[in-house]
Amino acid sequence: MPPVSWSTTPELAELQEEIQGYASGYGLDFFTTIFEVIDYRQICEIAAYGGFPVRYPHWRFGMEYDRLIKSYSYGLSKIYELVINTDPCYAYLLDGNRWVDQKLVMAHVYGHCDFFKNNSYFSQTNRKMIDGMANHAVRLRRHMDRVGVNRVEEFIDVCASLDNLIDPWCKYRESLPGPEAAAAAADGADDSEENLAKLKSGKNYLESYINPPEFLESQRKKTEDEAARMKRIPPHPERDILAFLLAHAPLEQWEVDVLSIIREEAYYFLPQMQTKIMNEGWATYWHSKIMTAKALKDDEIVDYADVASGVTSMGPTQLNPYKIGVELFRDIEDRWNKGQFGPEWENCARLDEKESWDKQLGLGRDRIFEVRKLYNDVNFIDEFFTEDFCRRQKFFMFAKNRRSGDLQIASREFAEIKQKMLHQLTNAGQPFIFAVDANYMNRGELLLAHRHEGVDLKLNYARETLKNVEKVWRRPVSILTVIDDKPKRIRFDGREIGMSDETAAADYVL
Amino acid sequence: MIARIDNDHRRFRDIVRGRIRENLRKYVSRGDMVARKGKDSVTIPMPQIDIPRFIYGDNEDGEGGVGQGEGEVGDKVGGDPQDGSGSGKAGEDAGDKEVEVEVSLEELAEILGEELGLPRIEPRGDKNLETVRDKYTGLRTTGPESLRSFKATFQRALKRQIASGTYDSGKPMIVPVREDRRYRSWSEQPKPESSAVIIYMMDVSGSMGDEQKEIVRIESFWIDTWLRSQYKGIESRYIIHDATAREVDRDTFFSTRESGGTMISSAYRLCSELIEEQYDADNWNIYAFHFSDGDNWSVDDTSTCLKIMRETLFPQVNQFGYGQVESPYGSGQFVKDLRGAFGEEEKLVCSEVKAKDDIMDSIREFLKGGR
Numbered sequence: 058m059p060p061v062s063w064s065t066t067p068e069l070a071e072l073q074e075e076i077q078g079y080a081s082g083y084g085l086d087f088f089t090t091i092f093e094v095i096d097y098r099q100i101c102e103i104a105a106y107g108g109f110p111v112r113y114p115h116w117r118f119g120m121e122y123d124r125l126i127k128s129y130s131y132g133l134s135k136i137y138e139l140v141i142n143t144d145p146c147y148a149y150l151l152d153g154n155r156w157v158d159q160k161l162v163m164a165h166v167y168g169h170c171d172f173f174k175n176n177s178y179f180s181q182t183n184r185k186m187i188d189g190m191a192n193h194a195v196r197l198r199r200h201m202d203r204v205g206v207n208r209v210e211e212f213i214d215v216c217a218s219l220d221n222l223i224d225p226w227c228k229y230r231e232s233l234p235g236p237e238a239a240a241a242a243a244d245g246a247d248d249s250e251e252n253l254a255k256l257k258s259g260k261n262y263l264e265s266y267i268n269p270p271e272f273l274e275s276q277r278k279k280t281e282d283e284a285a286r287m288k289r290i291p292p293h294p295e296r297d298i299l300a301f302l303l304a305h306a307p308l309e310q311w312e313v314d315v316l317s318i319i320r321e322e323a324y325y326f327l328p329q330m331q332t333k334i335m336n337e338g339w340a341t342y343w344h345s346k347i348m349t350a351k352a353l354k355d356d357e358i359v360d361y362a363d364v365a366s367g368v369t370s371m372g373p374t375q376l377n378p379y380k381i382g383v384e385l386f387r388d389i390e391d392r393w394n395k396g397q398f399g400p401e402w403e404n405c406a407r408l409d410e411k412e413s414w415d416k417q418l419g420l421g422r423d424r425i426f427e428v429r430k431l432y433n434d435v436n437f438i439d440e441f442f443t444e445d446f447c448r449r450q451k452f453f454m455f456a457k458n459r460r461s462g463d464l465q466i467a468s469r470e471f472a473e474i475k476q477k478m479l480h481q482l483t484n485a486g487q488p489f490i491f492a493v494d495a496n497y498m499n500r501g502e503l504l505l506a507h508r509h510e511g512v513d514l515k516l517n518y519a520r521e522t523l524k525n526v527e528k529v530w531r532r533p534v535s536i537l538t539v540i541d542d543k544p545k546r547i548r549f550d551g552r553e554i555g556m557s558d559e560t561a562a563a564d565y566v567l
Numbered sequence: 568m569i570a571r572i573d574n575d576h577r578r579f580r581d582i583v584r585g586r587i588r589e590n591l592r593k594y595v596s597r598g599d600m601v602a603r604k605g606k607d608s609v610t611i612p613m614p615q616i617d618i619p620r621f622i623y624g625d626n627e628d629g630e631g632g633v634g635q636g637e638g639e640v641g642d643k644v645g646g647d648p649q650d651g652s653g654s655g656k657a658g659e660d661a662g663d664k665e666v667e668v669e670v671s672l673e674e675l676a677e678i679l680g681e682e683l684g685l686p687r688i689e690p691r692g693d694k695n696l697e698t699v700r701d702k703y704t705g706l707r708t709t710g711p712e713s714l715r716s717f718k719a720t721f722q723r724a725l726k727r728q729i730a731s732g733t734y735d736s737g738k739p740m741i742v743p744v745r746e747d748r749r750y751r752s753w754s755e756q757p758k759p760e761s762s763a764v765i766i767y768m769m770d771v772s773g774s775m776g777d778e779q780k781e782i783v784r785i786e787s788f789w790i791d792t793w794l795r796s797q798y799k800g801i802e803s804r805y806i807i808h809d810a811t812a813r814e815v816d817r818d819t820f821f822s823t824r825e826s827g828g829t830m831i832s833s834a835y836r837l838c839s840e841l842i843e844e845q846y847d848a849d850n851w852n853i854y855a856f857h858f859s860d861g862d863n864w865s866v867d868d869t870s871t872c873l874k875i876m877r878e879t880l881f882p883q884v885n886q887f888g889y890g891q892v893e894s895p896y897g898s899g900q901f902v903k904d905l906r907g908a909f910g911e912e913e914k915l916v917c918s919e920v921k922a923k924d925d926i927m928d929s930i931r932e933f934l935k936g937g938r
Contacts, residue, residue: 102572111571116582117618119575127669210578217618373636373644380635455644456631463643467631478633490621512623521619536621 168340338382676796686937710750
C-alpha cells in the first residue's frame with residue numbers, strides 16, 4: 058500500500074488514510090495520491106490549465122479561467138474534484154467544502170487513480186507530465202525571449218488550431234511517420250519480391266491452387282503500386298498530421314519545438330477524451346460503493362445523497378458520462394454475477410427464463426476490473442450497451458422538429474440509438490482528417506482529406522483552420538470533403554479561400 | 568503573489584479589448600451591446616476569438632442526439648440541459664456554444680474614449696458637491712457595547728488562551744476578558760454627490776420612425792456610457808415631445824411613438840424649467856441632448872427655440888447637443904437654422920446622422936469637446 062501523503066491538515070490526512078484503506082480493501086490499485094487543499098480561485102486556475110499547476114503562457118487558458126470564475130460566481134457550476142494522471146497522482150480538495158464532500162471527492166479520486174494506472178489506453182502516457190508541462194513552459198518562454206512574445210503566441214494560436222489532427226493509434230504503431238519511417242519501410246519491402254507476394258503453401262502440389270497465376274499477378278501489381286506509393290509523400294494517408302508537418306513543413310527550429318510541444322500535450326490528453334464515460338463511471342461506481350458501504354456516517358446521508366444525485370443527474374438532452382458509466386459498470390457486474398452472458402444467454406429466446414436467469418457465478422467484480430483495464434468508451438459502449446440496458450435506462454434519440462424548432466423524441470429504436478452514440482464517441486467526437494499528398498498537382502501544395510461519415514465539417518471553422526495549416530505549410534493547402542452530399546475541395550492559397558467541386562476524392566483510399 | 572493565470576487572463580482581456588476596438592464601428596452601429604446590457608456590463612458575442620479546428624458542423628442530425636427519460640416518440644424534450652451541479656467537469660463542452668465575452672461598461676467607455684480620442688472631461692468649477700458619510704472601517708479597543716465585534720473579540724480571546732496555554736481543544740471554551748473586547752470603529756469618508764445630469768430630449772412626432780429611434784437609442788447608450796465613466800454619480804432625465812412635451816421614464820422614452828406636429832420649443836421650455844427647478848447650474852454639470860428629424864412646425868416656433876437656447880439654456884449647460892437624424896419625411900431645416908443663428912457658439916454641438924454607420928462619428932462630434 059502506497060504511503061499516505063501529509064500535505065493537507067492532520068484531520069484530512071486521517072480521512073485520506075481511512076478512504077485509501079477502503080479503496081485498497083476493494084482491490085483498487087493506484088499510484089501514491091497526494092491531496093492538496095486549495096481555494097476556489099486556485100482550483101479554477103488549475104482547471105483552466107487542464108489540471109496542471111504550470112503551463113506555458115497562453116491567453117486561451119485565461120479565457121477558460123474567465124469562464125470558470127464567472128460561471129462559479131453566477132452560481133452556474135462548481136468544480137468539485139480535480140485529479141491528474143501522473144505518478145504520484147495529484148488531486149485537489151476545495152477549501153471550505155463540507156466534510157462529507159471531501160470524503161466523497163477522495164473516494165471518487167481513488168477510482169480515477171486506479172483507472173489512470175490500469176486502463177491500457179493510459180499506459181503510454183507520460184506519468185511525469187507535471188514536469189513535462191513545466192519544461193514545456195520553460196522552453197516556450199525561452200523562445201518568447203528570443204524571437205518575441207507576439208510571434209510565439211501567434212504560432213501557438215496556429216498550432217492549437219491543429220491540435221486535434223493526431224492519430225489515436227500512433228502510440229501503437231511501429232514507426233512514426235516521417236522520413237525515417239519511409240526509409241525503414243523501404244528496407245523491409247525490397248527482399249525478394251517474388252516470394253513475398255506468394256502465400257505459403259508448404260506442399261508443391263498445392264502451389265498452383267494456393268498461388269494461381271491470377272493471384273500472383275494481382276499480388277505483383279499490388280507490390281508495384283506499393284512501390285509507387287512509397288515514392289509519394291506520405292505513402293499512405295497520414296492521420297498524425299502534426300507529425301507529418303513536423304517532418305515535412307519548412308519550419309524554423311523554434312517553430313518545430315512549439316509544434317512538437319503542442320503535439321505531445323495533445324497526445325497526453327487524448328486517453329482522457331477516449332475514456333470519459335468509463336473513467337467517470339468507474340470513479341462514480343467506487344465513490345458510491347465506498348461511501349455507502351463504508352465511509353458514510355448517519356448524519357451525512359442526506360448531504361451525500363444530494364451531491365451524489367447531482368453528479369448523476371441527467372438533462373433530457375444531455376448525456377451525463379457519470380451516469381451512463383456507472384450504470385453500465387453496475388449492469389456488467391450484475392450480468393456476470395448472474396451469468397447473463399455468452400451464447401447460451403444470447404440465444405435464449407424465452408423472456409421468463411431470462412427474467413429469472415441466475416447462475417450464481419459471482420464473476421461480476423472480476424469482470425468490471427477486467428473491463429476497466431481493456432476497454433475505451435467506443436468498444437465499452439459497443440460491447441456492453443445492450444438492448445436490455447437501453448430499454449431499462451429509457452434511452453431515446455431526439456432530433457429537431459423542422460417545423461416547430463423544438464427538440465423531440467425521434468426514436469426509441471435500439472440500433473439507431475447505439476449507432477448515434479457510437480458515432481458521437483468515435484475518434485473522440487472529432488472528424489477523421491488525413492494528409493494525403495504533399496506534392497499535390499506537382500506544385501508542392503498540401504492536400505488533406507476528410508473521411509466523410511455522414512456529418513459535414515463546420516465550414517466557417519474549417520476555412521479558418523485551413524488558413525492556419527497554410528501558415529505552417531507555407532504553400533497553398535486544400536482539403537477534400539463533402540458538403541451537402543457533394544464532394545468539394547476547399548483551397549487556401551495564402552490570400553483567399555476558394556471552393557470547387559471535386560471528383561478526384563475517390564482516388565484516395567482513406 | 569501574482570498567480571500565473573493572471574497573466575494569461577490579462578492577455579485574454581487585452582485581446583478582447585483589441586477585438587472590440589477593431590470592430591467598434593460595427594458594434595456601435597449594430598446596437599448588439601445595447602440589447603445585451605446588464606447592470607454594469609455588456610455581453611458581446613465574439614466567435615472570432617475562438618480557436619478554429621476541423622470539427623463537425625450541425626447538418627442533418629446535428630441538432631439531435633441521445634437522451635434519457637420518459638416520453639413517447641414525438642414528445643417534446645428539452646428545457647435547459649442541466650449541468651449536473653455536482654459534476655466535476657461541468658461545462659466541458661463549452662466549445663459548442665458561441666463564444667461570448669463580458670465587458671464592464673467602464674472598460675467599454677475606456678475603449679470608446681481611446682478609439683475616438685475623446686478627452687477626459689474637466690468638471691467646471693467646484694461643482695463636485697461632496698457629502699460626508701460614516702463608514703465602518705476598522706476595530707479599536709474601546710467603544711459602545713452595541714458596536715462590539717463578537718467575531719474579533721472571540722478571535723482575540725482564542726489567541727490569548729492559546730498563547731497562555733489555557734485553551735483545551737478537547738473542551739473548546741473561550742471566555743473573553745475585558746482586554747479582548749474589540750469594537751467597530753468608523754471613519755468619515757467624503758462621498759461625491761451626483762453632480763452631473765444628462766437631459767435627453769427626443770422628437771417623437773409621426774415623422775420619426777423606428778429606424779430613427781433605434782439610432783437615437785444606440786447613440787444615447789454610448790453617450791450615457793461615456794459620461795457615466797466621467798462622473799461618479801450621474802442622473803438622466805428624459806423628455807419626449809411632439810407638439811407638447813412631457814417628461815417620461817427611460818423605457819417610455821425609447822418606445823413611445825406619437826403622431827402629430829412638432830413644436831421643438833415645447834421640449835426646450837420643459838428642459839429649461841427642469842434645470843431651473845432642480846439643477847442649479849452652480850452645482851451641476853448639465854448636459855442636454857436633443858434628437859429630432861429637424862422638421863419643426865413653424866418658423867415662429869424655431870425662433871422661440873433659439874430664444875430659449877440663447878437666454879436660458881446656454882448660460883446653464885456644459886453642452887447642448889443637437890443630433891439630427893435623417894428621415895424620409897423631415898425637411899431637416901432645423902439644424903440649418905441652428906447653425907445660422909449660433910455659428911460659433913461653443914456650447915452648441917450639432918451633428919447629422921444619416922444612417923447607423925454615422926453614429927460613431929456623431930458620438931465623436933458630441934463628445935470631442937471634453938466639456
